[in-house]
Amino acid sequence: MIRLENINKSFRVARRQSGFGQAVKALVSRKTDTIHALQDVSFSIDRGEMVGYIGPNGAGKSTTIKVMCGILTPDSGICEIAGRVPWQSRIDHVREIGVVFGQRSQLWWDVPVCDSFDLIRDIYQVDERQYRKTLDELVALLELADILMTPTRSLSLGQRMRCEIAASLLHQPKILFLDEPTIGLDAVSKIAVRQFIRNLNTEHGTTVILTTHDMQDIEALTERILLIGKGRILLDGSLQELKKRASVRKKLTIEYIGKAPDISSGMQLIEQREGRIIIELNPDICSVSDAIARLAAESEIQDLSVSDISAEDMVAELYRSYQI
Amino acid sequence: MQKYLAIFQIRFVNSLQYRTAALAGIATQFAWGFMEILAFQAFYRVDPSSFPMTLSQTVSYIWMQQAFLALFMNWFFEPEIFNAVLSGSIAYELARPIDLYSRWFCQAAANRLAKAVLRCMPILLVAFLLPEPFRMSLPASLPQFLLFLIAVFLGLGVIVSFSMLVYVTTFYTLSPIGTRLIAAVLADFLAGAIIPLPFFPQPFRTIAEWLPFASMQNMPLRIYSGHIAGHDALTGILLQIVWLTILILAGRRLMSRALRHVVVQGG
Amino acid sequence: MRLYLKFFTMHLKSQMQYKTSFFLTAVSQFLVSFTALLGVWFMFLRFNEVNGFTFPQVLLCHAVVLLSFSLAECFGRGFDVFPQLIGNGMFDRVLVRPRSAVFQVLASQVEFSRIGRLLQALVVFIYAIPASGILWTWDRVVTLCLMIICGSFVFFFLFLVYAAISFFTIEGLEFMNILTDGGREFGRYPFAVYGKAVLGFLTYVIPLALFQYYPLLYLLGLETSRLYMLMPLLSLLFGIPAIAFWRFGLHRYRSTGS
Numbered sequence: 082m083i084r085l086e087n088i089n090k091s092f093r094v095a096r097r098q099s100g101f102g103q104a105v106k107a108l109v110s111r112k113t114d115t116i117h118a119l120q121d122v123s124f125s126i127d128r129g130e131m132v133g134y135i136g137p138n139g140a141g142k143s144t145t146i147k148v149m150c151g152i153l154t155p156d157s158g159i160c161e162i163a164g165r166v167p168w169q170s171r172i173d174h175v176r177e178i179g180v181v182f183g184q185r186s187q188l189w190w191d192v193p194v195c196d197s198f199d200l201i202r203d204i205y206q207v208d209e210r211q212y213r214k215t216l217d218e219l220v221a222l223l224e225l226a227d228i229l230m231t232p233t234r235s236l237s238l239g240q241r242m243r244c245e246i247a248a249s250l251l252h253q254p255k256i257l258f259l260d261e262p263t264i265g266l267d268a269v270s271k272i273a274v275r276q277f278i279r280n281l282n283t284e285h286g287t288t289v290i291l292t293t294h295d296m297q298d299i300e301a302l303t304e305r306i307l308l309i310g311k312g313r314i315l316l317d318g319s320l321q322e323l324k325k326r327a328s329v330r331k332k333l334t335i336e337y338i339g340k341a342p343d344i345s346s347g348m349q350l351i352e353q354r355e356g357r358i359i360i361e362l363n364p365d366i367c368s369v370s371d372a373i374a375r376l377a378a379e380s381e382i383q384d385l386s387v388s389d390i391s392a393e394d395m396v397a398e399l400y401r402s403y404q405i
Numbered sequence: 406m407q408k409y410l411a412i413f414q415i416r417f418v419n420s421l422q423y424r425t426a427a428l429a430g431i432a433t434q435f436a437w438g439f440m441e442i443l444a445f446q447a448f449y450r451v452d453p454s455s456f457p458m459t460l461s462q463t464v465s466y467i468w469m470q471q472a473f474l475a476l477f478m479n480w481f482f483e484p485e486i487f488n489a490v491l492s493g494s495i496a497y498e499l500a501r502p503i504d505l506y507s508r509w510f511c512q513a514a515a516n517r518l519a520k521a522v523l524r525c526m527p528i529l530l531v532a533f534l535l536p537e538p539f540r541m542s543l544p545a546s547l548p549q550f551l552l553f554l555i556a557v558f559l560g561l562g563v564i565v566s567f568s569m570l571v572y573v574t575t576f577y578t579l580s581p582i583g584t585r586l587i588a589a590v591l592a593d594f595l596a597g598a599i600i601p602l603p604f605f606p607q608p609f610r611t612i613a614e615w616l617p618f619a620s621m622q623n624m625p626l627r628i629y630s631g632h633i634a635g636h637d638a639l640t641g642i643l644l645q646i647v648w649l650t651i652l653i654l655a656g657r658r659l660m661s662r663a664l665r666h667v668v669v670q671g672g
Numbered sequence: 673m674r675l676y677l678k679f680f681t682m683h684l685k686s687q688m689q690y691k692t693s694f695f696l697t698a699v700s701q702f703l704v705s706f707t708a709l710l711g712v713w714f715m716f717l718r719f720n721e722v723n724g725f726t727f728p729q730v731l732l733c734h735a736v737v738l739l740s741f742s743l744a745e746c747f748g749r750g751f752d753v754f755p756q757l758i759g760n761g762m763f764d765r766v767l768v769r770p771r772s773a774v775f776q777v778l779a780s781q782v783e784f785s786r787i788g789r790l791l792q793a794l795v796v797f798i799y800a801i802p803a804s805g806i807l808w809t810w811d812r813v814v815t816l817c818l819m820i821i822c823g824s825f826v827f828f829f830l831f832l833v834y835a836a837i838s839f840f841t842i843e844g845l846e847f848m849n850i851l852t853d854g855g856r857e858f859g860r861y862p863f864a865v866y867g868k869a870v871l872g873f874l875t876y877v878i879p880l881a882l883f884q885y886y887p888l889l890y891l892l893g894l895e896t897s898r899l900y901m902l903m904p905l906l907s908l909l910f911g912i913p914a915i916a917f918w919r920f921g922l923h924r925y926r927s928t929g930s
Binding site: 423424425426428429430432433436437440443444447448451452455457582583584586587590591593594599600604605606609 | 692693695696697699700701703704707708710711714715717718719720721722723841843844845846847849850854858861865866867870
């Protein structure tokens, strides 16, 4: 369905110096830096897959998305989506995809949501009967019935995001790109949005590519994650596998009285406060029972809990280990 | 004083960053000035005796106007101040240990000055080197030039205090952008931005010359070109001082009322 | 076209939500060109003619330029505010929709408040058409219509060039004002007033004179060749480089993303 091979993309940006003297100097000459936004990015995604695309800010996530949407032409490499090269046959390509930019609206600010929808129908030339069917389904699933006649400006953020998603799906795209769809939403709206995306994937077999900083989105939605850092794909694997690898390691939270316990080999200190310490264990060196025994020998333990490492921690750790 | 200098410096450095913008602005103003002069020349050819200024005075007036465009244009507003008034966030500004009117006044003046300083040099330089009849002439004498400098600063003060008045007024109006535009358009016309005031027919000319708008670009540009000299120039400067005082007092008064309004409403 | 009408009604709906703002902006638009007109009038109170043109004849020029500019600005406003569209990333949305980019930008804005200028142009026409002393034969009526229609297109192409430049830089854009706003402001006099060099530039490079000065000569009976009547059509050729430049800019945007 989606195939990227050795995509490269670099930008030149002007360097801005600070200070008065530098500003005067910049009037005469200006230096530029080359940024390698994407380097040999390759992956392929099958029909009906849900993929989480993660990486820190500026890693190249949105550049990749732009390439896949046909907005940006890469310097070199192959990209084929549903048999087309996005930047060569833009108009045919974009008919098949839906895009949600979490931070930008495609709805008209001052008119009722349904008017925006009607206009989108005309832009995509969706057949009237099919449009009715899709709209009814979206209205039911995203619970839009009450807000369809409201102007966008009076919607809450959660309501607006639900409308944005609906707007991107009116033409029944085969592929959906979601760029931070849950940013700024409250817990209830987040859960509703996730639920809907999962449904869409199972019911319609829509391929979903999701970029987000919210690890709960990833955990709730995607089987597979792609990690990008400094323009390179660093990791491409299933979330479960990654978790298994990481969750062998345990997190130990200990509350104690008196002297703090010493850290011995196989243990790593995560956090320490008065009367409370969090330690991460590498079970190859030090098992959970060993650790408890050792710690209990040194200080008086009041309470103790053992947990797996969370997705959040795991990703933070991944970023750290790849130094991105 | 230190604070105000700092504000000016930040603005100046800021505007320096936009090199291409400055160059484009200079080129635009230069071309604009040329076209204006060509149009006036066409009228001059028709009947030189009907010309209320000499041609060279008119040319100087136009070059100076283009060179100091950023200083004297009424439609040039401070978005920051405007937004603060619009969104009602001026209430927060009260918390700062600096007099709000002075700060904004200073910021607006600094912005205009920074833009103008950067842009005027190349325009003036070229305008002095152009062949006749496009060449800009030097001021008649040193005292005349000093009077011009005083008039420039007073003119800047008048225009900034007028725009302050407009900002604060927008606080009470339904459509701030519309009000602002209308004020700017009328003020520009009466200040002599479209055609210099001497070209106005009577009695419009006399009326316009007594209005505060005549204290904006009209006074310094005509003093420079030598159209107003000696005793008249001093009277003109006195009139500028009077208007400046009135506008500042009115602006301060209106602003403190607006602020009270905000505080009472709880922002 | 049907889709454009859809967009059009949406804009109308949106803007009618802010009636006061709309009204005051329209008034200020009116005032901007009214003070310009006042300037012209003041000059003619002092001088009876310029380059052999009388006040009503100059007004005819003024009205043609004003009307074409307002039409171009009213419908082509999307290109006028295009730098913002790029700046806030909304242009990316345009590119993920299955319609041509030019169409979508065109449809993205309709500025109804320009009706202020439009009205003024009409009022001036009502005064100047009889007062100019022109005998209105059918070919002269056609000429006047051509002047207005082709003028709107030329100004529209200028906005297109303006938008295309913003693919490269948004800093140097101010220079385009001399051609767009300048064209409007200085177009209040027949372009020959500004001398041979300017007239040449506005004939061969930026063809503003082709829909203003030359057909005016035909209207006034100063030139009788039909060529002068059809000059405005020639000005449409400006569209070729303008559209080519837009395409070039778009191509670059899609390869740099900035």
